[in-house]
Amino acid sequence: MSDSRYFLGDLDPDEELIVGPFRLLERIGTGAMGEVWRGRHHEQQTEVAVKVIRTDEANSDGFRRAFRHEVRSMAAMDHPFIARVLDYGEMDEAAEDQSLGHLQKGSPYCVMELARFGSLGRLKGQALPWECVKVLLVGL
DSSP states (O other): OOHHHHHHHTSOTTOOOEETTEEEEEEEEEOSSEEEEEEEETTTOOEEEEEEEOSGGGGSHHHHHHHHHHHHHHHTOOOTTSOOEEEEEEOOHHHHHHTTTSSOTTOEEEEEEOOTTOOGGGGTTOOOOHHHHHHHHHOO
16 A cells, blocks of 8 residues: 555545645555646546645745745746646645644645656666657657
8 A cells, every 4th residue: 555545545535635726546656855746626627736835934934935936937937748827826724634633734735737758867877779768858
């Protein structure tokens, strides 16, 4: 059983883990700054990735300003191999309560397109033929 499913299994089955208009379904990745969740837009039923920042610095005004700037910069990018930014915000008290304190009020989050084929991290350390690198950098 994965870590995320165990965590979600601890929640009241009648409770949904809601962040803005998104329902978090399962944790799909973790890193030094936080974690990424697979989610679904409540009305549109579109699957998304929700990156939640979970560091002690995340609640400082300076960090939040830098995060908003990074999100705006990412949202301005237009490339077929860069996930589009769809939304961002901060966790509210309801999300903290629903997650049993796992997600903390004020923690920033960013909502992006879900990369259906996974992360490029799985290719780390592998030598790729030029044709593959060109497609990754330039597109088809």
